[in-house]
Amino acid sequence: MGKLLWRDIRQSLGRFIAISLIILLGVLIFVGVKATGPALIDSAQSVLNKQHLTDVQITSTKGFTNQDIQAAKKVAGAKAEGIKFKYVLGVQSKDAVALYGFTHNTGLNQLKLVSGHLPRNHNQIVLDQRARRLSHYRLGDTYTFSKNANLKHRTYQVVGFANSPQYIDNTTRGATNIGTGQVAYFAYIEANQLNLPVFTMININFPALQKLGTFSSAYKQAVSRKITKLKTSLASRTAERKAEIITAGMAKLRPAEQRLTTAQKKLETAKKSLQTRSQGKMTTTPSLVAQQKKLRLTKQKLTTAKAKLTATAAPTYTWSTREDLAGFSAYGESADRIAAIANVFPVFFFLLAALITFTTVTRMVEESRMQIGTFKALGFSNTAIAKNYVAYAFLAGLLGVILGSFIGNQFLPRFVISIYSEYIFHVPVIHYQWAQIILAAGFSFIATVGAALYVILKQVKEVPAALMRPKSPKSAKSIWLEHLTWLWSKLKFYQKVSYRNLFRFKSRALMTILGIAGGTALLLTGFGIADSIGASGQLQFNQVLHYQAVVQATKKSHLANVRKTIQRDSSYQNSTPVGTSVVKVKSGQHQLNDVNLSVPSVPKSFNHYVQLIDTTTGNKIRFQSRGIIISQKIAQTLHVKKGDTIKIPTSNGKTTSLTVTAVTKNYIGHFMYLSPQAYQHAFHKAPQIKTLFVKLKRTNSRQRTHLSKKWLADNSHVLGVSFTADQRKTVNNMSKQMNPVVLIFILLSGILSFVVLYNLTNINISERIRELSTIKVLGFFDREVTMYIARENIVLAIVGIIVGFGFGNLLTAYVLHQAETPTVVFPLTIHIQWYVVSTLLMILFNFIVIWVAHRHLKRVDMVEALKSNE
Structure with missing residues (x-):
C-alpha cells in the first residue's frame, strides 16, 4: 500500500499540491497575523x-x-x-x-x-x-x-x-x-x-x-x-518641602529685612535729632516724610513677598506613566488593532480554506470507488484501505501546516515590523505561537484527514460489486427557468443543458458559490479595512472639526490681547473663545479619563467650528441651558444614551451629575460640550474661557511653523499653539501603518480565491469527464465543450460575487468593531472602486481557470474516458 500511496501522489500531483497550497495559505494567514501582534509587543518590550x-x-x-x-x-x-x-x-x-x-x-x-x-x-x-x-x-x-x-x-x-x-x-x-x-x-x-x-x-x-x-x-x-x-x-514630603522652600525664601528676604530694620533705626535717630534741635517740639521735614513713606512701601512689599512665599511654597506634583509618552499609546493601539483583526479575518480566511480542502479530499476519495472495491475484493482490510487515503490527506495537510506555520510565524511579523520604521524597535523579537500553530494544525487535519475518514468509512461499508460500479447519474428535472417559455425557447440546446446542470448538482453549485463569495468577501474586507481606518481621520477633520488651530492664553484676562495678536496675521480668518479642560467621566461602574470638555463662549456660532450632529436623527444639535452633549465613543464606553445621567468629579473632591441631552458624531477622541449656562448650573462657577478655536486660510507645514513661532514670540501671554493638521498627520500615519498589513490580506485573499476557483473547476471536470467526452464525441467543438463548463462557472460566479458583497460588508463591519480602540471609531467605509476591483479580480481568476480548463479539455482521451466500467 505504501507504493500505491506514492504512485497516487505522483499521478495526482496537481491535486496534492492544491490541497497543500490551500492549507498553507490558511495556516499562513491564521498563524502569521496571530503572531504579528505579539511580535510587535515583544519587540518593543525587549528594547524598553x-x-x-x-x-x-x-x-x-x-x-x-x-x-x-x-x-x-x-x-x-x-x-x-x-x-x-x-x-x-x-x-x-x-x-x-x-x-x-x-x-x-x-x-x-x-x-x-x-x-x-x-x-x-x-x-x-x-x-x-x-x-x-x-x-x-x-x-x-x-x-x-x-x-x-x-x-x-x-x-x-x-x-x-x-x-x-x-x-x-x-x-x-x-x-x-x-x-x-x-x-x-x-x-x-x-x-x-x-x-x-x-x-x-x-x-x-x-x-x-x-x-x-x-x-x-x-x-x-x-x-x-x-x-x-x-x-x-x-x-x-509635601509639608517638609514647603517648609524647606519657605526657609530658603525667608533666608533670601532676610538681608532686605535687615536693611529695612537699619533704615528704620536711622529714621528714628534722625527724628530724635530733629526733635532735640527744635527743643522738644514735634516736627518733621519733607525728606523724613519721603523716607518714612519709602520704608512703609518696602515693609508692605516684604509682607506681600512673605505672604506669597507662604501661599505658593507647597509643591504640586504631576504624575506621568508610559501611556503619556509621545507615540506610546498609538503603538500599543496599533498592535492591539492587528491582534483584534487577527481574531476575525484570518479565522474566516482559514474556514474558507478548510471548507474547500474538505470538499477536495471528499471528491478525491469518492473518485476512487472502483479502486476501493478492487482492494476489498482482493481481501484487503478496511483499515489497510483507509490508511492509504488517510495518509495521502495527512501528508498534504502536514506539508501545508509546516510551511504555513513557518512562513506565517517568521516572515509575516518581520515584514510588518520592518514597516514600522517610524518607531525605534527595529530588531524583531518573534516567538513561535505554539497554541495558534496547534489550533491551525487541528483544523487542517480535520479538513484533510477528517474528510478522508468520513468518506472512506462510508465507502468501505458497501460490497465490492457495488463499489466497482459507477454511481448512477442523477436524473434531470424541470427547472423554474423552463416555465419562462419566451426565454427558454430562445436558448440553444447546450445552453439548456448547462442551466439544467446548475440545478441538477446543487451541492457542487453551492460549494462554488460559497468559494467565490468567500473570496470576494475577503478581498472586499481587505479593501474595506484600509478605507474605514483612513475614513476616521477624513470624517473627523473634514466633517466634525472646522477649525485649524487652537491657541491658549495664560489667563482668561489675556485672551482678548492674544486674539488681537493672531488677528494681525494674513492667514487668520475667524476665531471663537472656548473654555477647555480635561476631566474624568463616570457612569455606574464605568469610567473614562482624559475627556475633553469644551464650553463655547458663543454657542450659537459654535457649529461653524465644531459640527455637532445627532447620531440618531442626523440633525444639528443645539445647546441647552441644562445638560451635556457627549461624543459617540463616550456613550459606547459608558453605556449611556440620551436622557441618561453621567457624573464628573470636581476639584473639591465632589461630583456633579449632568443629563445627556444628545450624542454627537465623533470619530477620534472623547469630547463633551456644555453651554456657559449649563456649566454655571453644574459647577456653580463661570467657565474659565482662555482658549481660541481659530479658522485659518489654507496653510502648509512651513507656514504653520512660522505662525506658531511668531505668535509665541510676539505675545508672552500665548501659552501654547497647536494645529489640527498635526493631529491629522498622526491619524494618517496610523492609517498608513495598517496599509501594508491590509495589502497582505488582499494579496493572500486573491491567491486563495484563485486556488479555490481552480480547484473547484478541476473537481467539476474530473467528476464529469465521461459526460464531457460524450458531448465531444457527438461533435461539439473544443470551444463549445469548454463553454459547457464555463457557462456554469460564469453564472455561479455572478451569484457568488453578489453574495460576496453582502458577506464582505458584514465581515468588514465585524472586523472594524473588533479593531476599534478606546478613542477611535472606524465607520464602515468601502469605496465603490473596490467593488469594481473585487469583481474584476474574480472575473480575471475565472477567465484564467476557464483558459486552463480549455487547454486540458482539448487533450482529453475520449476513448479512455468512455471505456465501460462494467
Missing part, C-alpha cells in the same frame, strides 16, 4: 527592558531634593533617580528642545547610540537622531542654545546621536509652550551644565512589573497601584 524605561515620572513645581528621591525609593521594588530637565530653544531654526542632564551613573532611560559617543566633558552634547533629519546636524558640529536657556555655556560640540526609550515614535516628540509649541528633538548635556539648584523630575522604575508586558491591562493596573503608594510616600 534593555534601556530600562521608567514606569512613572514625577515633576514638581518646586523641584526635588535627595530626600524626595529617598521617599520614592521607600515604595517596595522602586528604583528612583533625580533628573535635571527643562525645555529650551536652540538658536538654529529656533527648535524647541527637551534638554536633559546626563550623568554617567544613570540607570534608567538609557540612550541607545546610533553614532558617536556619550558626553565625556562639559562642552559635549548628544542629540536625538531626529536632529540629523530635521536640522541637518552632523558629528563635530557646534550646537548653540538661546540666552534664555540659562546654561553655564551656550555652545556645545555634537559628539553623538541617539535614540531614547522615552521617545519611541520618530514622527513626534510631544508638545511644549515655547518655540513652535512642538518639541523638535531631545538633547543630553552634563547635568552640572543646567543652572538648576534641584532636580526637576524623578524617574521611577519597578523591575518586577516588566514581566507583565508594558501594554497589558495587568501592567497598567499594577502601575496605578504603585502610583497610589508613591503618593502616600511623598505626602509627608
Whole structure:
C-alpha cells in the first residue's frame, strides 16, 4: 500500500499540491497575523527592558531634593533617580528642545547610540537622531542654545546621536509652550551644565512589573497601584518641602529685612535729632516724610513677598506613566488593532480554506470507488484501505501546516515590523505561537484527514460489486427557468443543458458559490479595512472639526490681547473663545479619563467650528441651558444614551451629575460640550474661557511653523499653539501603518480565491469527464465543450460575487468593531472602486481557470474516458 500511496501522489500531483497550497495559505494567514501582534509587543518590550524605561515620572513645581528621591525609593521594588530637565530653544531654526542632564551613573532611560559617543566633558552634547533629519546636524558640529536657556555655556560640540526609550515614535516628540509649541528633538548635556539648584523630575522604575508586558491591562493596573503608594510616600514630603522652600525664601528676604530694620533705626535717630534741635517740639521735614513713606512701601512689599512665599511654597506634583509618552499609546493601539483583526479575518480566511480542502479530499476519495472495491475484493482490510487515503490527506495537510506555520510565524511579523520604521524597535523579537500553530494544525487535519475518514468509512461499508460500479447519474428535472417559455425557447440546446446542470448538482453549485463569495468577501474586507481606518481621520477633520488651530492664553484676562495678536496675521480668518479642560467621566461602574470638555463662549456660532450632529436623527444639535452633549465613543464606553445621567468629579473632591441631552458624531477622541449656562448650573462657577478655536486660510507645514513661532514670540501671554493638521498627520500615519498589513490580506485573499476557483473547476471536470467526452464525441467543438463548463462557472460566479458583497460588508463591519480602540471609531467605509476591483479580480481568476480548463479539455482521451466500467 505504501507504493500505491506514492504512485497516487505522483499521478495526482496537481491535486496534492492544491490541497497543500490551500492549507498553507490558511495556516499562513491564521498563524502569521496571530503572531504579528505579539511580535510587535515583544519587540518593543525587549528594547524598553534593555534601556530600562521608567514606569512613572514625577515633576514638581518646586523641584526635588535627595530626600524626595529617598521617599520614592521607600515604595517596595522602586528604583528612583533625580533628573535635571527643562525645555529650551536652540538658536538654529529656533527648535524647541527637551534638554536633559546626563550623568554617567544613570540607570534608567538609557540612550541607545546610533553614532558617536556619550558626553565625556562639559562642552559635549548628544542629540536625538531626529536632529540629523530635521536640522541637518552632523558629528563635530557646534550646537548653540538661546540666552534664555540659562546654561553655564551656550555652545556645545555634537559628539553623538541617539535614540531614547522615552521617545519611541520618530514622527513626534510631544508638545511644549515655547518655540513652535512642538518639541523638535531631545538633547543630553552634563547635568552640572543646567543652572538648576534641584532636580526637576524623578524617574521611577519597578523591575518586577516588566514581566507583565508594558501594554497589558495587568501592567497598567499594577502601575496605578504603585502610583497610589508613591503618593502616600511623598505626602509627608509635601509639608517638609514647603517648609524647606519657605526657609530658603525667608533666608533670601532676610538681608532686605535687615536693611529695612537699619533704615528704620536711622529714621528714628534722625527724628530724635530733629526733635532735640527744635527743643522738644514735634516736627518733621519733607525728606523724613519721603523716607518714612519709602520704608512703609518696602515693609508692605516684604509682607506681600512673605505672604506669597507662604501661599505658593507647597509643591504640586504631576504624575506621568508610559501611556503619556509621545507615540506610546498609538503603538500599543496599533498592535492591539492587528491582534483584534487577527481574531476575525484570518479565522474566516482559514474556514474558507478548510471548507474547500474538505470538499477536495471528499471528491478525491469518492473518485476512487472502483479502486476501493478492487482492494476489498482482493481481501484487503478496511483499515489497510483507509490508511492509504488517510495518509495521502495527512501528508498534504502536514506539508501545508509546516510551511504555513513557518512562513506565517517568521516572515509575516518581520515584514510588518520592518514597516514600522517610524518607531525605534527595529530588531524583531518573534516567538513561535505554539497554541495558534496547534489550533491551525487541528483544523487542517480535520479538513484533510477528517474528510478522508468520513468518506472512506462510508465507502468501505458497501460490497465490492457495488463499489466497482459507477454511481448512477442523477436524473434531470424541470427547472423554474423552463416555465419562462419566451426565454427558454430562445436558448440553444447546450445552453439548456448547462442551466439544467446548475440545478441538477446543487451541492457542487453551492460549494462554488460559497468559494467565490468567500473570496470576494475577503478581498472586499481587505479593501474595506484600509478605507474605514483612513475614513476616521477624513470624517473627523473634514466633517466634525472646522477649525485649524487652537491657541491658549495664560489667563482668561489675556485672551482678548492674544486674539488681537493672531488677528494681525494674513492667514487668520475667524476665531471663537472656548473654555477647555480635561476631566474624568463616570457612569455606574464605568469610567473614562482624559475627556475633553469644551464650553463655547458663543454657542450659537459654535457649529461653524465644531459640527455637532445627532447620531440618531442626523440633525444639528443645539445647546441647552441644562445638560451635556457627549461624543459617540463616550456613550459606547459608558453605556449611556440620551436622557441618561453621567457624573464628573470636581476639584473639591465632589461630583456633579449632568443629563445627556444628545450624542454627537465623533470619530477620534472623547469630547463633551456644555453651554456657559449649563456649566454655571453644574459647577456653580463661570467657565474659565482662555482658549481660541481659530479658522485659518489654507496653510502648509512651513507656514504653520512660522505662525506658531511668531505668535509665541510676539505675545508672552500665548501659552501654547497647536494645529489640527498635526493631529491629522498622526491619524494618517496610523492609517498608513495598517496599509501594508491590509495589502497582505488582499494579496493572500486573491491567491486563495484563485486556488479555490481552480480547484473547484478541476473537481467539476474530473467528476464529469465521461459526460464531457460524450458531448465531444457527438461533435461539439473544443470551444463549445469548454463553454459547457464555463457557462456554469460564469453564472455561479455572478451569484457568488453578489453574495460576496453582502458577506464582505458584514465581515468588514465585524472586523472594524473588533479593531476599534478606546478613542477611535472606524465607520464602515468601502469605496465603490473596490467593488469594481473585487469583481474584476474574480472575473480575471475565472477567465484564467476557464483558459486552463480549455487547454486540458482539448487533450482529453475520449476513448479512455468512455471505456465501460462494467
